[in-house]
Amino acid sequence: METISVTDQCNNYIIMNQLGKTEEELIKSRKGKRAKLEALNVETYPAKSERNYIVKKVLASEKEFIAGAEVLKLAGRITAMRGHGAIIFADLQDESGKLQLLFKSDKLAEDFKLLDLLDVGDFIQVAGKLFITKAGETTLEVLSFKLLTKSLRPLPEKWHGLTDTETRYRQRYVDLIVNPRVKELFYKRSKIIATIRNFLVENGFLEVDTPTLQPIAGGAVAKPFATHYNAYDREVFLRIAPELYLKRLIVGGFEKVFEFARCFRNEGVDATHNPEFTNLEFYWAYTDYEKLMEFTEELMKNLVKEVFGKTDVEITGEMVDFSLKFPRITFSDFTGGKNTDEAFKAAVKKITRPTFVIDHPIEISPLAKRKGEKTVERFQLILGGLEVVNAFSELNDPVDQKLRFEDQGKKRDSGDEEAHEYDADFVKALEYGMPPTAGWGMGIDRLVMLLTGSKTLREILLFPYMRPEKNE
Numbered sequence: 001m002e003t004i005s006v007t008d009q010c011n012n013y014i015i016m017n018q019l020g021k022t023e024e025e026l027i028k029s030r031k032g033k034r035a036k037l038e039a040l041n042v043e044t045y046p047a048k049s050e051r052n053y054i055v056k057k058v059l060a061s062e063k064e065f066i067a068g069a070e071v072l073k074l075a076g077r078i079t080a081m082r083g084h085g086a087i088i089f090a091d092l093q094d095e096s097g098k099l100q101l102l103f104k105s106d107k108l109a110e111d112f113k114l115l116d117l118l119d120v121g122d123f124i125q126v127a128g129k130l131f132i133t134k135a136g137e138t139t140l141e142v143l144s145f146k147l148l149t150k151s152l153r154p155l156p157e158k159w160h161g162l163t164d165t166e167t168r169y170r171q172r173y174v175d176l177i178v179n180p181r182v183k184e185l186f187y188k189r190s191k192i193i194a195t196i197r198n199f200l201v202e203n204g205f206l207e208v209d210t211p212t213l214q215p216i217a218g219g220a221v222a223k224p225f226a227t228h229y230n231a232y233d234r235e236v237f238l239r240i241a242p243e244l245y246l247k248r249l250i251v252g253g254f255e256k257v258f259e260f261a262r263c264f265r266n267e268g269v270d271a272t273h274n275p276e277f278t279n280l281e282f283y284w285a286y287t288d289y290e291k292l293m294e295f296t297e298e299l300m301k302n303l304v305k306e307v308f309g310k311t312d313v314e315i316t317g318e319m320v321d322f323s324l325k326f327p328r329i330t331f332s333d334f335t336g337g338k339n340t341d342e343a344f345k346a347a348v349k350k351i352t353r354p355t356f357v358i359d360h361p362i363e364i365s366p367l368a369k370r371k372g373e374k375t376v377e378r379f380q381l382i383l384g385g386l387e388v389v390n391a392f393s394e395l396n397d398p399v400d401q402k403l404r405f406e407d408q409g410k411k412r413d414s415g416d417e418e419a420h421e422y423d424a425d426f427v428k429a430l431e432y433g434m435p436p437t438a439g440w441g442m443g444i445d446r447l448v449m450l451l452t453g454s455k456t457l458r459e460i461l462l463f464p465y466m467r468p469e470k471n472e
Contacts, residue, residue, distance in 0.1 A: 023153075023154065026154045027152055027153055027154070030119055030150070030151065030152045030153075030154070031152055033117040033118075033119065033150070034150045034152065036117055037114070037117050037147065037150065040114075042114065042117075042147060043147070044147060044149075044150040045148075045149055045150065046146070046147075046148060049075055049125050049146075049148050050073060050075075050125065051073045051074050051075040051125065052072065052073045053072050053073065053074055054074070054094055054095070054096040054097075055074065055076065055092070055093070055094050055096050055097035055098060055099045056096030056097045057096070058072060058074065058099060058130065058138075058140075059097060059099065059138060062130060062132075062138050065130045066130050066131060066132065069129055070129070070130075071127055071128065071129060071143065072127065072128060072129070072130060072140065073125065073126070073127045074092060074094065074099065074125070074126055074140065075094065075123065075124070075125040075126070075148060076092045076093050076094035076123065076124070077092070077093050077094075077121065077122070077123050077151075077177070078090050078091065078092060078093075078118065078119070078120050078121065078122050078123075078124060079091045079092075079093045079098065079120060079155075080120060081115075081118070081119075081120055085105075086104060086105040086106070086112075087102070087103070087104055087105075088102075088103040088115055089101065089102055089103075089139075090103065092124070092126065092140075099138065099139075099140055100133075100137055100138065100139040100140070101126060101128070101139065101140050101142050102128075102133075102139050102140065102141045102142060103115055103142050103145075104141070104142075107141065107142070107143055108142065108143075108144070108145075111144070111145070114147075118147065119150075119151055119154070120151075120154070120155055121151030121153070121154065121155050122147060122148075122149060122150055122151045123147075123148040123149035123151075124145050124146065124147055124148055125145065125146040125148055126140065126142045126144070126145045126146075127142070127143050127144045127145070128140040128141045128142040128143045128144075129141050129143070155174070155177060155178060156174065156178060166466060169458055169461075169463075169464050169466060170466050170469075172462055172463055185452055185454070185459070185460060186460075186462060188307065188448070188451075188452055189448045189452070189460055191306075191307050192303065192307055192444075192447065192448055192451065193260065193278075193444060195302070195303050195306045195307055196280065196299065196303060196442075196444075197260070199299055199302055199303070200258050200282060203256070203295075204256050205256040205257065205258045205282055205284075206254060206256060206257050206258070207257075207258055207259065207260075208246070208249060208254075208257050208258070208259055209259060210239075210242045210245035210246060210249075210259060210261070211239065211245060212238060212239050212261075212262065213227070213229065213236045213237070213238065213239075214236060214237050214238075214239050214245075215234070215236055215237075216237070216421045216422075216423050217237035217238075217239060217240045217421070218240075218241070218243070218244045218420055218421060218423050218426065219239075219240060219241030219242065219243030219244045219245075219367070220240045220241040220243065220265070221364075221366075221418045221419065221420070222240040222241075222265040222266075222267065222418050223265065223266045223267060223417045223418050224237040224238060224239075224240050224264065224265070224266060225237065225238040225264045225265075225266045225275075226238075238263075238264035239261065239263055239264065240263055240264065240265050241261070241263055241279060241281065241441070242259050242261040242263070242279070242281050243281060243367070243439065243441070244423060244426045246258075246259060246281055246282075246283045246439070247283055247394060247426070247429070247434060247437065247439065248426070248429045249283070250283050250285050250434050250435065250437050251429045251430070251432055251433065251434045254285075255284070255285040255286065255435075256282070256283075256284050256285070257282065257283055258280065258281065258282035258283075259280070259281055259282075260278060260279075260280050260444070261278070261279050261280070261281060262276065262277075262278055262279075263276075263277055263278075263279045264276050264277075265277075271455065271456040271457065272386055272446060272449075272456075272457060273457070274445065274457045274458070274461065274464065274465075275465070276465065277443060277444075277445050277457075278443075278444040278445055279441055279442070279443060279444065280441065280442045280444055281439065281440065281441040281442075282439070282440050283394070283437055283438070283439045283440075284437065284438050284439075284440075285435045285436070285437045286435055286436055286437075287436070287437070287438045288377060288393045288436065288438050289358075289377045289378060289379055289391055289392050289393045289438050290377075291438065292379070292391050292438045292440055293326070293328070293356055293358075293379055293391075296326075296356075296381060296389060296391070296440070297325070297326050297354075300322050300354065300381075301322045301323055303322075304322045304451070305322075307451070308451075311323040313451060314453060315352055315353075315383060315384040315450055315451075316352055316384045316385060316450070318352050318353075320352065320353050320354065320383075322354065326353075326354045326355060326356055326381070327353070327355045327356065328355075328356040328357075328358055328379075329355065329356070329357055329358070330357070330358055330359045331344065331357055331358065331359055331360045331361065331375070332359070332361075334347050334357045335347050339361035339363070339364070339374075340364075341364055344357070348382050348385060348386065348387060349385045350385070351382040351383075351385060352383075352384055352385065353383075354381060354382070354383045355381070355382045355383075356379045356380070356381055356382075357379060357380045357382060358378070358379040359371055359375045359376070359377070359378065359379075360375065360376055360378040360380075360392075361374060361375060361376075362374055362375060362376050365378050365392065366404045366405070366407070366408055366420055367392070367394065367395050367401075367404075367439075368392035368393060368394070368395055369392065369393040369394060369395050369396070369397075370395075370400075376392060376393075377392055377393035378390075378391065378392035378393075379391055379392070383447075383450055384450040386446050386450065387443070387446075388442055388443055388446050388447050388450070389440065389441065389442045389443075390440075390441045390442075391438065391439060391440040391441065392438070392439060393436070393437075393438050394434070394436075394437040394438060394439050396430060396433075396434040396435070396436065396437060397430070398427050398430035398431045401426075401427055401430055402427050404420075405420060405421075405422045405423065405427065406422065408420035408421075408422070409421070409422050445457050445460060445461065448460045
């Protein structure tokens with residue numbers, strides 16, 4: 001029997017020769033075991049399974065279960081097998097945790113022989129009674145078991161080094177099996193999103209959905225992905241932002257709306273940029289960017305406290321206390337008087353603590369309300385050397401908006417593929433009247449990356465797009 005353990009280390013996916021066998025030989029062996037099981041009329045992929053407890057619950061109440069001598073039913077994946085002769089130990093892992101199993105020939109009779117046809121990676125269902133071994137380990141003595149899924153491909157024995165991280169992302173399903181930290185990372189991501197959602201709902205916001213396929217890609221400065229809508233024989237675009245549709249809802253009478261929107265921008269890929277990303281946007285009528293800065297501080301403080309149980313967290317190697325007031329600095333002062341996006345991006349890299357950069361130049365803010373002749377009421381929240389929030393008092397003057405769209409159109413005619421297209425329907429919506437409104441957008445992926453101490457966006461995306469492998 002193969003005695004294979006799965007370590008918690010992960011960085012580089014390597015299929016090791018297990019017991020001197022190649023991967024192909026191991027797969028052949030497993031397929032042979034499957035055939036033997038089926039010859040014995042053992043279902044290798046049964047439809048039905050049952051359990052009455054998960055591992056976490058068993059471990060949390062072990063004293064009660066041992067005292068009551070209750071027969072427990074669990075199910076999960078075998079992650080280790082060891083022993084020989086009349087006694088075999090194994091580790092059973094479900095989503096909640098891991099528990100040691102004990103199989104004894106005198107308890108299982110003829111079924112004990114079936115263990116020779118099981119492998120690490122197989123899913124099984126077990127029933128048994130809990131006890132504590134002499135070594136002090138909580139263990140389930142198995143009284144009966146059932147194969148649920150026969151695994152035909154061996155799990156990796158070791159994940160180490162930094163030379164092939166892409167394989168981890170390509171085969172994330174294996175990454176999740178062998179590396180508990182990765183799974184915890186995505187639990188954390190889910191909790192971050194849920195905490196933000198709850199905060200907005202508790203503050204009276206309505207969650208909505210707006211179109212992913214749009215006739216005009218608007219609401220941001222970016223190059224879109226294009227596709228063809230067969231039913232209407234029309235070219236459409238994957239949204240680069242939900243902004244213009246959410247503001248149409250403000251025109252329609254909703255006063256607080258938000259959306260976690262999957263957005264797509266046909267641009268470069270690096271550690272902090274990914275063409276497919278999650279963008280949270282909300283729009284709030286009868287407020288302005290000043291109020292939104294106060295609201296943002298409250299949201300971030302609440303988020304960090306709820307997720308981490310405290311107000312300070314490590315950001316790019318530095319402890320940051322989110323309970324402190326966020327500094328504010330004008331765009332002009334922040335960029336040394338240079339009103340360009342390039343100067344802004346260079347200055348951002350030097351900021352770790354959450355900082356508001358405010359009052360941007362009008363030429364790079366075509367949808368924001370004017371503050372002066374050359375600036376608009378806009379802020380960006382900088383954290384860990386990255387922009388994570390972009391917000392402003394929304395432009396609601398249809399005449400001004402039309403002129404700005406026309407100015408963007410001139411830039412497009414001059415070859416700027418990222419400039420806004422003219423959106424006649426949005427101008428029409430503004431002509432019906434939109435109340436004073438402030439809008440807010442956050443890059444969820446960047447925020448998760450920073451709060452979890454991840455190095456790249458791919459770490460916190462379950463299935464990032466990868467270049468095809470040579471043999472694909």
